Amino acid sequence: MALSVPAIMKTTAARLSALYLLLFALCAVLLVFYMTSLSARMLTAQTQETINDEVLGLARAYQRGGLPILVRVVEQRSRQPGANLYLIADANGQILTGNVQSLEPGVLEAEGWTSSPFSYQRFGEGELERLRNLPAEQGSTQSEQSDAQAQGEKGHNAIALVLRLPNQMIMLVGRDLGEPERFRAVIRRALMLALGMMGLGGLLIWFFVGRAALKRIDSVSEASRRIMGGDLSGRLPVTGAGDEFDRLSENLNAMLARIATLNEGLKQVSDNIAHDLKTPLTRLRNRAEATLSGKHKTSDYRQALEGTIAESDQLIKTFNAILMISRLEAGYSSENTNRVDLAEAVRDVVELYEPVAEEAGVSLEADVREATFVNGNRELIGQALSNIVDNAIKYSTDATAQPAVRVALERVGAGVRLSVADNGHGIPDDGDRARATERFVRLEKSRSQPGSGLGLSLAKAVMTFHNGRLDLLPGNPGLSVVMSFPAREDH
Numbered sequence: 001m002a003l004s005v006p007a008i009m010k011t012t013a014a015r016l017s018a019l020y021l022l023l024f025a026l027c028a029v030l031l032v033f034y035m036t037s038l039s040a041r042m043l044t045a046q047t048q049e050t051i052n053d054e055v056l057g058l059a060r061a062y063q064r065g066g067l068p069i070l071v072r073v074v075e076q077r078s079r080q081p082g083a084n085l086y087l088i089a090d091a092n093g094q095i096l097t098g099n100v101q102s103l104e105p106g107v108l109e110a111e112g113w114t115s116s117p118f119s120y121q122r123f124g125e126g127e128l129e130r131l132r133n134l135p136a137e138q139g140s141t142q143s144e145q146s147d148a149q150a151q152g153e154k155g156h157n158a159i160a161l162v163l164r165l166p167n168q169m170i171m172l173v174g175r176d177l178g179e180p181e182r183f184r185a186v187i188r189r190a191l192m193l194a195l196g197m198m199g200l201g202g203l204l205i206w207f208f209v210g211r212a213a214l215k216r217i218d219s220v221s222e223a224s225r226r227i228m229g230g231d232l233s234g235r236l237p238v239t240g241a242g243d244e245f246d247r248l249s250e251n252l253n254a255m256l257a258r259i260a261t262l263n264e265g266l267k268q269v270s271d272n273i274a275h276d277l278k279t280p281l282t283r284l285r286n287r288a289e290a291t292l293s294g295k296h297k298t299s300d301y302r303q304a305l306e307g308t309i310a311e312s313d314q315l316i317k318t319f320n321a322i323l324m325i326s327r328l329e330a331g332y333s334s335e336n337t338n339r340v341d342l343a344e345a346v347r348d349v350v351e352l353y354e355p356v357a358e359e360a361g362v363s364l365e366a367d368v369r370e371a372t373f374v375n376g377n378r379e380l381i382g383q384a385l386s387n388i389v390d391n392a393i394k395y396s397t398d399a400t401a402q403p404a405v406r407v408a409l410e411r412v413g414a415g416v417r418l419s420v421a422d423n424g425h426g427i428p429d430d431g432d433r434a435r436a437t438e439r440f441v442r443l444e445k446s447r448s449q450p451g452s453g454l455g456l457s458l459a460k461a462v463m464t465f466h467n468g469r470l471d472l473l474p475g476n477p478g479l480s481v482v483m484s485f486p487a488r489e490d491h
Contacts, residue, residue, distance in 0.1 A: 021202050028198065032191040040184050044159070047175045048113070051161050054084055054173050067167065071097050074171075085120065085158055085174035093170065099123055100172070108162060108170050117157040117177055157181070216245045227256065266326075268438075277318065284311050321454040328380070328461035337466075340378045342418060342485070343368045346409055349385045353393065357405065362393050367408040372416055374485045376466045384462035387455035388420045388481045396422035396478065414487035419480055426479035433472040433479075459483070 054077075062070040071088060078086040078099035087098035093108045095101075104118040160174025219237050226234045235256060236249035291304040350366040357364035389405065396403040405422045427433045437460040456470070463470040463483055471482040 028195040087172040089170045091168040325461045328465045336377045340376045342372045363404040380462045384459040392422040396424040416485040418483040421475050421480040423478040
């Protein structure tokens with residue numbers, strides 16, 4: 001989706017990029033001026049040091065032989081290639097010797113370092129100026145005039161040290177600033193070029209990287225609109241780059257999956273209440289209506305009321321189980337978890353069901369060797385284990401051998417494994433084992449055993465709440481229900 005420039009500038013990525021580019025440009029400009037001025041100061045200081053050394057040499061020559069030796073040394077040095085500026089003038093400022101033909105007015109009036117760079121003209125440049133002003137008809141060729149004009153238009157600036165000799169004559173020693181100025185211009189051009197290249201690189205990076213980020217945001221927005229439109233199966237795109245967008249998408253996808261699970265659970269609860277609880281409620285009503293019709297003895301009324309109370313208690317237990325499953329799937333409360341000894345919980349449940357097992361003719365034993373701790377809710381773990389043990393006792397009575405139920409607790413790696421195994425007929429089919437943990441699912445076709453089909457559903461919800469897993473495995477014979485808890489430090 002193409003965006004206009006005003007629309008792009010409304011995005012956070014574009015604003016941040018523009019702000020960073022502005023700050024970068026400001027810092028780069030400051031760096032250009034700082035480096036330029038620093039290099040100029042360094043070259044000026046080096047120039048002054050060179051001039052001081054020249055002055056010391058000339059002073060030694062003057063002390064050695066007076067003015068004649070000084071003049072000879074000045075003439076000799078002024079003729080050397082790349083020489084400094086040398087000038088000796090009388091008290092009135094008339095130039096006597098040196099390599100300077102003319103100076104900016106007022107330079108020789110003050111003694112010491114010149115307050116600012118001054119302009120000057122070397123010997124021989126007057127002739128070049130004359131050639132530049134000659135008309136073409138006086139014999140100068142066009143190339144000579146061009147060379148003369150180029151030389152004459154060159155500006156010469158210098159700094160110098162002006163000294164007054166004992167005989168009131170004036171000596172000037174200076175150095176041309178053309179080299180420092182050229183060096184400063186080179187540095188300025190290099191820094192400006194670097195600034196331009198970095199600015200262009202920043203714009204290119206913003207265009208490609210920012211454009212990719214905008215596309216990612218657009219795809220997330222499009223997926224969000226589909227989800228808000230009611231398609232909870234939709235998910236935000238994950239590219240696999242592992243960046244912030246992927247982490248955000250993964251977290252939101254996990255949240256959407258959680259919401260979808262809760263919605264599905266709510267739908268199941270509604271369907272279960274509408275269908276599976278309709279039969280016992282109808283049975284209650286028919287029993288009450290049959291009791292009220294006709295004349296019955298007091299004992300008949302009492303028996304009908306007791307049956308009604310028992311049926312109501314079973315309905316209340318069913319509703320409580322449904323509410324508990326819904327609370328667990330909604331997250332329950334992490335404040336209800338603490339350090340739980342699974343070994344002690346197993347012993348308590350086995351002790352509670354020993355009379356039930358003995359009455360049913362089932363051998364119930366526990367294999368618990370040492371204290372094993374996990375983070376969890378003792379009441380929920382005990383309720384889940386009780387449901388599993390109760391199912392194992394009920395469905396092991398049809399075993400071909402002596403019915404037996406074994407509860408074992410062991411460590412497997414960093415986790416804890418709590419298993420309840422029986423030697424009954426079990427659940428041979430893999431699909432039936434997967435369906436057994438759904439609400440109100442009862443695989444027993446005869447329905448001779450009491451129950452509502454919520455025991456394993458509640459156990460699965462408890463294990464999900466504890467970040468664990470509930471597995472139904474074939475026992476050959478029988479069924480093994482395994483509660484797998486994660487390591488205590490990871491919960």
